[in-house]
Amino acid sequence: xxxxxxxxxxxxxxxxxxxxxxxxxxxxxxxxxxxxxxxxxxxxxxxxxxxxxxxxxxxxxxxxxxxxxxxxxxxxxxxxxxxxxxxxxxxxxxxxxxxxxxxxxxxxxxxxxxxxxxxxxxxxxxxxxxxxxxxxxxxxxxxxxxxxxxxxxxxxxxxxxxxxxxxxxxxxxxxxxxxxxxxxxxxxxxxxxxxxxxxxxxxxxxxxxxxxxxxxxxxxxxxxxxxxxxxxxxxxxxxxxxxxxxxxxxxxxxxxxxxxxxxxxxxxxxxxxxxxxxxxxxxxxxxxxxxxxxxxxxxxxxxxxxxxxxxxxxxxxxxxxxxxxxxxxxxxxxxxxxxxxxxxxxxxxxxxxxxxxxxxxxxxxxxxxxxxxxxxxxxxxxxxxxxxxxxxxxxxxxxxxxxxxxxxxxxxxxxxxxxxxxxx
Amino acid sequence: xxxxxxxxxxxxxxxxxxxxxxxxxxxxxxxxxxxxxxxxxxxxxxxxxxxxxxxxxxxxxxxxxxxxxxxxxxxxxxxxxxxxxxxxxxxxxxxxxxxxxxxxxxxxxxxxxxxxxxxxxxxxxxxxxxxxxxxxxxxxxxxxxxxxxxxxxxxxxxxxxxxxxxxxxxxxxxxxxxxxxxxxxxxxxxxxxxxxxxxxxxxxxxxxxxxxxxxxxxxxxxxxxxxxxxxxxxxxxxxxxxxxxxxxxxxxxxxxxxxxxxxxxxxxxxxxxxxxxxxxxxxxxxxxxxxxxxxxxxxxxxxxxxxxxxxxxxxxxxxxxxxxxxxxxxxxxxxxxxxxxxxxxxxxxxxxxxxxxxxxxxxxxxx
Numbered sequence: 001x002x003x004x005x006x007x008x009x010x011x012x013x014x015x016x017x018x019x020x021x022x023x024x025x026x027x028x029x030x031x032x033x034x035x036x037x038x039x040x041x042x043x044x045x046x047x048x049x050x051x052x053x054x055x056x057x058x059x060x061x062x063x064x065x066x067x068x069x070x071x072x073x074x075x076x077x078x079x080x081x082x083x084x085x086x087x088x089x090x091x092x093x094x095x096x097x098x099x100x101x102x103x104x105x106x107x108x109x110x111x112x113x114x115x116x117x118x119x120x121x122x123x124x125x126x127x128x129x130x131x132x133x134x135x136x137x138x139x140x141x142x143x144x145x146x147x148x149x150x151x152x153x154x155x156x157x158x159x160x161x162x163x164x165x166x167x168x169x170x171x172x173x174x175x176x177x178x179x180x181x182x183x184x185x186x187x188x189x190x191x192x193x194x195x196x197x198x199x200x201x202x203x204x205x206x207x208x209x210x211x212x213x214x215x216x217x218x219x220x221x222x223x224x225x226x227x228x229x230x231x232x233x234x235x236x237x238x239x240x241x242x243x244x245x246x247x248x249x250x251x252x253x254x255x256x257x258x259x260x261x262x263x264x265x266x267x268x269x270x271x272x273x274x275x276x277x278x279x280x281x282x283x284x285x286x287x288x289x290x291x292x293x294x295x296x297x298x299x300x301x302x303x304x305x306x307x308x309x310x311x312x313x314x315x316x317x318x319x320x321x322x323x324x325x326x327x328x329x330x331x332x333x334x335x336x337x338x339x340x341x342x343x344x345x346x347x348x349x350x351x352x353x354x355x356x357x358x359x360x361x362x363x364x365x366x367x368x369x370x371x372x373x374x375x376x377x378x379x380x381x382x383x384x385x386x387x388x389x390x391x392x393x394x395x396x397x398x399x400x401x402x403x404x405x406x407x408x409x410x411x412x413x414x415x416x417x418x419x420x421x422x423x424x
Numbered sequence: 425x426x427x428x429x430x431x432x433x434x435x436x437x438x439x440x441x442x443x444x445x446x447x448x449x450x451x452x453x454x455x456x457x458x459x460x461x462x463x464x465x466x467x468x469x470x471x472x473x474x475x476x477x478x479x480x481x482x483x484x485x486x487x488x489x490x491x492x493x494x495x496x497x498x499x500x501x502x503x504x505x506x507x508x509x510x511x512x513x514x515x516x517x518x519x520x521x522x523x524x525x526x527x528x529x530x531x532x533x534x535x536x537x538x539x540x541x542x543x544x545x546x547x548x549x550x551x552x553x554x555x556x557x558x559x560x561x562x563x564x565x566x567x568x569x570x571x572x573x574x575x576x577x578x579x580x581x582x583x584x585x586x587x588x589x590x591x592x593x594x595x596x597x598x599x600x601x602x603x604x605x606x607x608x609x610x611x612x613x614x615x616x617x618x619x620x621x622x623x624x625x626x627x628x629x630x631x632x633x634x635x636x637x638x639x640x641x642x643x644x645x646x647x648x649x650x651x652x653x654x655x656x657x658x659x660x661x662x663x664x665x666x667x668x669x670x671x672x673x674x675x676x677x678x679x680x681x682x683x684x685x686x687x688x689x690x691x692x693x694x695x696x697x698x699x700x701x702x703x704x705x706x707x708x709x710x711x712x713x714x715x716x717x718x719x720x721x722x723x724x725x726x727x728x729x730x731x732x733x734x735x736x737x738x739x740x741x742x743x744x745x746x747x748x749x750x751x752x753x754x755x756x757x758x759x760x761x762x763x764x765x766x767x768x769x770x771x772x773x774x775x776x777x778x779x780x781x782x783x784x785x786x787x788x789x790x791x
Contacts, residue, residue, distance in 0.1 A: 063517070063549055063565040064565075065551070065563050065565070066562075067560065067561060067563065068561070074517065222498060224467065224468065224497070224498060225497040225498050225501070227497075227501075271545070273497065273503060273524075275468070275495060275497060277468075285503070285505075285522075287522065287545060287547070287567075289567045289569070290567075294557060298557070298562075299561070299562050300557070300558065300559045300561060300562045301559050301560065301561040301562070302559065304561070333562065335562060338564055338565055338566055338567055339547045339565070339566075339567040341520060341522075341547065362774075362777065365774070366774055414777055417773050417776060417777050418777070420773065
């Protein structure tokens with residue numbers, strides 16, 4: 001069974017990796033770009049271009065093993081997402097984990113997530129600083145999953161190898177900031193993204209356990225390929241410096257108390273890259289590596305033995321005494337997946353060019369090649385100044401319709417020249 | 425496994441016509457079996473491979489088939505991945521590894537000295553039950569990230585009569601599945617006689633091992649107390665001018681192992697690797713290499729017809745002759761001038777676009 005799962009995961013990844021070669025080899029890479037490309041979980045502050053629709057498929061795999069629950073487990077997930085630009089500054093998304101944890105040797109349907117994202121409406125052109133806000137509603141359908149030490153209930157809440165899972169309905173809000181360095185200096189095609197999010201369960205039993213998420217990523221965004229490194233953290237809100245105490249009823253009827261210190265929250269450093277193909281198809285690969293570390297009691301055989309001994313005979317001379325005195329009844333260990341591997345394929349179902357990404361492609365192409373003596377920024381600045389002056393003069397004498405016609409004529413010419421360059 | 429094997433073969437065959445016009449689909453990063461070249465694959469090029477290793481050591485027979493691929497990014501970078509489908513000796517699952525290789529500038533020229541820095545990420549599938557934070561009740565599968573260096577010398581770039589390439593490779597992983605137990609240093613050198621399609625090579629390497637402090641061995645080794653050295657002669661044979669079949673036989677020539685908790689290296693190992701270019705565009709480096717061979721073949725064509733020459737050599741020269749026929753009109757200096765002219769035209773057009781950008785601040789709707 002395990003080998004079948006690995007074959008499924010590997011087959012999906014291979015299909016995703018091989019797919020771009022089937023399409024889009026003739027057009028120029030980088031000519032079609034999505035405006036909202038992020039760094040794995042770290043989201044971009046821009047929205048999908050108005051009228052554009054992008055679909056993506058993501059395969060995730062990792063190894064995680066709890067000997068008490070069986071043999072070595074290869075865990076394959078499959079996610080699908082559709083993003084559509086509603087307005088110039090607003091987009092909607094529908095995401096689903098189609099294949100989640102296997103239960104009883106069958107894959108479970110994971111969840112469904114519906115979201116809306118809005119950005120400050122100054123995204124007509126490349127912007128140095130960008131802000132956005134997103135709100136998502138998620139509905140989880142999985143009730144059974146691999147859990148750390150069996151710490152999960154029947155409603156689908158609990159600690160999985162990926163972190164804390166929310167069962168039932170939940171809301172997820174996120175504030176995004178992005179600094180796009182190319183907007184200020186075309187020699188620096190870098191992007192910095194910072195996200196801060198909050199997740200709230202709509203189940204009354206879990207109102208007391210809202211979670212925050214923090215992501216920061218820095219990456220090179222090129223014409224054909226992107227690379228990035230990101231840091232990702234999620235944890236329970238905690239109004240004290242002490243570890244957060246969590247308690248909920250398990251299927252057995254017991255209601256143990258766990259303590260989760262800050263370093264025990266799931267935190268990953270993520271390395272990733274993206275390759276862009278002619279028709280806009282992108283193929284991305286991400287590898288998150290776990291940074292979390294254990295504090296206090298652990299779930300190793302020796303750790304459990306020492307903790308339970310301490311619980312039955314509290315003695316201040318030995319470790320874990322303070323934990324037991326604080327009311328902790330079960331050791332917690334950040335026994336999350338140490339590494340994951342993710343492959344994502346993104347396809348433009350309906351594509352509308354946006355001015356900002358057209359400008360980006362232009363600047364990146366301009367900077368490519370051997371002649372690097374031209375200061376494009378300085379020249380663009382001068383051109384803008386000249387254009388502003390000329391527009392002032394022209395609008396004084398020309399009717400508005402003529403100005404619009406002139407603008408469309410220029411636009412058509414840019415498109416024509418661009419096609420000529422691509423053909424060459 | 426059969427499904428995957430068939431998949432990669434199918435992918436290779438589907439994409440075969442894409443580069444049918446190429447004379448020989450020779451990747452820029454082709455090295456020996458144990459050392460990749462310092463060059464990275466062409467921008468956007470994709471290569472898939474399958475690799476089978478079978479050996480015998482103190483722990484009995486070993487077998488590890490793997491599949492993987494690589495992609496060239498931006499002309500100076502290459503991302504590669506490899507997944508070992510299963511391993512007879514470990515828990516049954518094989519290693520997952522990925523490498524990001526960055527080479528020094530001049531990658532697209534036919535260079536004599538090349539060097540590359542590689543980030544090696546090993547996602548171990550070996551059950552770690554001995555490190556400080558794990559045991560049999562709470563096993564871990566750890567990731568390891570290490571750097572490695574590749575240096576190579578392409579003698580053909582200096583002396584047109586010597587198609588010899590020398591490689592040096594240093595990394596911090598000799599057997600990645602033992603990284604949870606040992607600190608490792610691996611040094612490999614290789615020589616390759618690189619012909620138009622095929623090549624022969626010999627690698628020689630040494631792996632040093634230092635046991636880490638674990639729950640079972642709280643002190644660990646103070647120095648690299650164990651090592652083993654090996655040699656691996658082999659060759660590359662190109663099928664249908666496109667698929668590359670590389671094979672080699674590795675055997676241990678010298679070893680120093682501890683008496684207690686010693687290593688169990690494979691004493692002899694046979695490896696076969698099949699590479700298929702999935703998406704291939706010829707690079708300048710390899711085009712120049714081909715031109716050098718074509719030039720040489722003019723001088724050697726008479727010799728090539730001689731019945732006394734080995735069959736392989738005759739085949740190589742027949743290949744040169746075929747290419748020469750198809751590239752008779754090729755004029756390198758003219759091509760270069762044309763390229764310079766085209767570049768100038770593109771530059772002029774871009775400057776025109778710059779001017780046309782004036783006042784453009786509306787979203788462009790096209791297509």
